[in-house]
Amino acid sequence: MPRSPAKTPRKSARRPLFEPLEQQPAYGRVAAAIEQKILARSLRPGDPLPSETELARQFAVNRSTVREAVRRLESAGLVGRAAGSKRLRVTRPGHAATASSMSRALTLDDVTFIDLWEAMLAIAPRTAALAAAHARPENLERLALCIQTVETARGSEAAVAGVVDFFGSLAATSSNRVLILAMQPVTRLLAPSLRRMIDRVPQGRSRIVVAQRCIVEALRKGDANEAQSWMTRHVQDFRRGYEIAGISLDTRAGDA
Amino acid sequence: MPRSPAKTPRKSARRPLFEPLEQQPAYGRVAAAIEQKILARSLRPGDPLPSETELARQFAVNRSTVREAVRRLESAGLVGRAAGSKRLRVTRPGHAATASSMSRALTLDDVTFIDLWEAMLAIAPRTAALAAAHARPENLERLALCIQTVETARGSEAAVAGVVDFFGSLAATSSNRVLILAMQPVTRLLAPSLRRMIDRVPQGRSRIVVAQRCIVEALRKGDANEAQSWMTRHVQDFRRGYEIAGISLDTRAGDA
DNA sequence: ATCATCCGATTGTCGGACAATATACTGGAC
DNA sequence: GTCCAGTATATTGTCCGACAATCGGATGAT
Incomplete structure (x- = not known):
C-alpha cells in the first residue's frame, strides 16, 4: 500500500476536496438503473421489460443507447427472452x-x-x-x-x-x-x-x-x-x- | 419428466432428423467470435482490440452491431478499457x-x-x-x-x-x-x-x-x-x- | 370455444452524422 | 538526440432516421 509514506503535506493529499466525479457513459447508467430495479426486486423475474422505444423515451436517450445497455444486462443474465420470443423479460441469472x-x-x-x-x-x-x-x-x-x-x-x-x-x-x-x-x-x-x-x-x-x-x-x-x-x-x-x-x-x- | 410415456412412435421422436438451426442475432455471433478468440488465447489479456469501425469492416456488419457485441463482452469482463482510455483491451475477468x-x-x-x-x-x-x-x-x-x-x-x-x-x-x-x-x-x-x-x-x-x-x-x-x-x-x-x-x-x- | 388471418408493435440491422477527446504525429527548444 | 507543445487524425459516445422480418394480439370464420 503506497498510501501514506510521506507525511501528508496537505489536507488535499489525504482527502481531495473533490473526487473524480464518475462519468459513466449513458449506456452504463441506463444499465445500472435497470439492474438496480431488478436487484431491489422492484422488477421481478418474469416481468416483461418495456419496449426499447419506451425505455428510450423514459430515460430520454436514443434507442441505440438503450440497446447497448440491454446487451449488458442480457450478458449478465439479468434479462433474457424466452425461446422464439421477442419481448425481453426479467430473469434471475439462470444457473446456466x-x-x-x-x-x-x-x-x-x-x-x-x-x-x-x-x-x-x-x-x-x-x-x-x-x-x-x-x-x-x-x-x-x-x-x-x-x-x-x-x-x-x-x-x-x-x-x-x-x-x-x-x-x-x-x-x-x-x-x-x-x-x-x-x-x-x-x-x-x-x-x-x-x-x-x-x-x-x-x-x-x-x-x-x-x-x-x-x-x-x-x-x-x-x-x-x-x-x-x-x-x-x-x-x-x-x-x-x-x-x-x-x-x-x-x-x-x-x-x- | 414427460419424456417418453408413449412408446416412441417414430424414430424422429427420439432423434429428430433436423435440430433447430441456431439463429443467433448478428451481435451475438460477433460477440461469440471475439469471445472464442479470447478463450482460445488467440487474443491475450492486454492485447488491444481493433477499433469498432475496423471490426465492423472485418465482420461486414454495421458499427452499431459491433457495439452491441462489445457491450456483451464488456459486461462479461472479457474486454475493458483502462481508466480514461479509449482503446478497448482484452482483460481476463478479474475475480472481483x-x-x-x-x-x-x-x-x-x-x-x-x-x-x-x-x-x-x-x-x-x-x-x-x-x-x-x-x-x-x-x-x-x-x-x-x-x-x-x-x-x-x-x-x-x-x-x-x-x-x-x-x-x-x-x-x-x-x-x-x-x-x-x-x-x-x-x-x-x-x-x-x-x-x-x-x-x-x-x-x-x-x-x-x-x-x-x-x-x-x-x-x-x-x-x-x-x-x-x-x-x-x-x-x-x-x-x-x-x-x-x-x-x-x-x-x-x-x-x- | 377453436382456429386461421390480418395488422400493429417490436426487434434487428443498417446508413449516416456530429461533438468530444484520446492518440499519433509534427516541429521546435534544449 | 531528447523532450515538450501544438496540431491533425482516429475513435468513441450519442443521436437521428429507415426498413425488413416477425411476434403478439385482435379480428373474424367455423
Whole structure:
C-alpha cells in the first residue's frame, strides 16, 4: 500500500476536496438503473421489460443507447427472452448463465484438473450428505435415470453427459443453492477429460455406475454418512481413473 | 419428466432428423467470435482490440452491431478499457467481477444463511487442508495480519472485513483457483450477518481469533488434518454464534 | 370455444452524422 | 538526440432516421 509514506503535506493529499466525479457513459447508467430495479426486486423475474422505444423515451436517450445497455444486462443474465420470443423479460441469472461465466473465468485462469478434482472432493461429498437429508422419490428417480444413461449410452459423450447430469441432479437434490451453482462449472470443465478417461479405461464406466448406485442407495436410506463416504470414494476413483488413463493432473482444463 | 410415456412412435421422436438451426442475432455471433478468440488465447489479456469501425469492416456488419457485441463482452469482463482510455483491451475477468456476478446470482436466488453456511462447511475445511500443504511464510504472515485486524479493529465492520480477508487469503494460500473463486461470494454474502453476530455476541470475536490462530498454527506445521478439523470446528462455531445471536438461519442473505 | 388471418408493435440491422477527446504525429527548444 | 507543445487524425459516445422480418394480439370464420 503506497498510501501514506510521506507525511501528508496537505489536507488535499489525504482527502481531495473533490473526487473524480464518475462519468459513466449513458449506456452504463441506463444499465445500472435497470439492474438496480431488478436487484431491489422492484422488477421481478418474469416481468416483461418495456419496449426499447419506451425505455428510450423514459430515460430520454436514443434507442441505440438503450440497446447497448440491454446487451449488458442480457450478458449478465439479468434479462433474457424466452425461446422464439421477442419481448425481453426479467430473469434471475439462470444457473446456466452464471455457470458459464464461471467456467470462462476458470478457463482463463488456467485452472488445472487437480484444482477441479480437489474442488470436487471438497463439495461433492457434503453435497451427497445434504442430498441424503432432502432426497425425495422424484430425485431418486432422476438420479437413477442418469445412471442408466451412463450405463447404456453407446458413445462416451452421452455417458459423460449422464455423469455430469448425475452430479447436477445430486446438487439439485441437496437443494442448496450455493452447491448447485458451484457444481455446474466444475463438472462442465471436468467433462472433456472425463470423456477421455472413459475412452481409455474400459472398466471406468462400470466403476462409475457401481459407485453412483451405492450413493443413490444411501440416499434412499437417508444415510448421510454413507452417502458422503461413498461419494468420497467415488471422487477418489476418478483420480485413479485419470492416472490409469495417463492423463496428467496438472494439464489445463481448456474448454474450447 | 414427460419424456417418453408413449412408446416412441417414430424414430424422429427420439432423434429428430433436423435440430433447430441456431439463429443467433448478428451481435451475438460477433460477440461469440471475439469471445472464442479470447478463450482460445488467440487474443491475450492486454492485447488491444481493433477499433469498432475496423471490426465492423472485418465482420461486414454495421458499427452499431459491433457495439452491441462489445457491450456483451464488456459486461462479461472479457474486454475493458483502462481508466480514461479509449482503446478497448482484452482483460481476463478479474475475480472481483466474477465473484460479484455470482453474488448477484445467489442473492436473486434467495440463498439463505443455511445454504451459505453449509457451503462453507463443505469448502473451508478442505481449503484449509490444501493450504497446509502449500503454505509459505508470506501466506502465514498475511493470515496473521488478518487475525490481528479482527482482534484489534474498533468497529465490527472492520473486524468482519478481517474475517472475510482471512478466508480469502486462506483460499489464496491453497492456490486452488476453483476454491479461490468459490470462497469469495460465499464470504461476501455471509459478511453482513456475521457483522450482526459479532455485534450481538460479545465473546464471538475472540472465539474467532482463537480458532483462526489454531488454524494458522496448523498451517505452519504443515498439518493438513489438524488444519481441516480446526476449520470444521471454526465453521461450526459460526453457526452456534448465529443461534446465540438469534439470527434465523433461513433468512435470505439479501445483499443490497 | 377453436382456429386461421390480418395488422400493429417490436426487434434487428443498417446508413449516416456530429461533438468530444484520446492518440499519433509534427516541429521546435534544449 | 531528447523532450515538450501544438496540431491533425482516429475513435468513441450519442443521436437521428429507415426498413425488413416477425411476434403478439385482435379480428373474424367455423
